[in-house]
Amino acid sequence: MSKRPSIVTAAAALEGAEGLAAVGFGLFSGIETATGAAVDPTSAVAVTVLALGGGLAMLGCARLLLRGDSRGRAPIVLTQLFALPVAWSLWQSDQPALAIPLGAVAIITLLLVLSPPVTAWINLQDGRDDDEDDADTAEDADHKAGSGS
Secondary structure (H helix, E strand, O other): OOOOOHHHHHHHHHHHHHHHHHHHHHHHHHHHHHHOOOOOHHHHHHHHHHHHHHHHHHHHHHHHHHHOOHHHHHHHHHHHHHHHHHHHHHHHOOOHHHHHHHHHHHHHHHHHHOOHHHHHHHHHHHHHHHHHHHHHHHHHHHHHHHHHO
């Protein structure tokens, strides 16, 4: 099962799409702030920084997931859990065109990233990395013991 399951790719693609959307929104907000179109420049700067930073972090997590690195999984789950209340708030604000896609992507991404095949594949990848590290450490120890006497 060393080949990456397609659902890992799908989960990473959805997280990456959300990351790109956040970066795009950050750029839009930054341009509005720079041109003086923002109503509250202080808040707009904060939103810009958070959107750009969050979007880049989401893209990084998507990449980690594609590589089979378990460190990307928890932040992906967390971003989806944050997206659900945002989607609900958008729904209550009569903005279904934004709420429905955001909520759907969040739910689908959660289901994919927490699915048993993804869990098994990530555990396999982490196990292989640990075994390789252990083998290298054992070889280094043997080498040091042999050259020291």
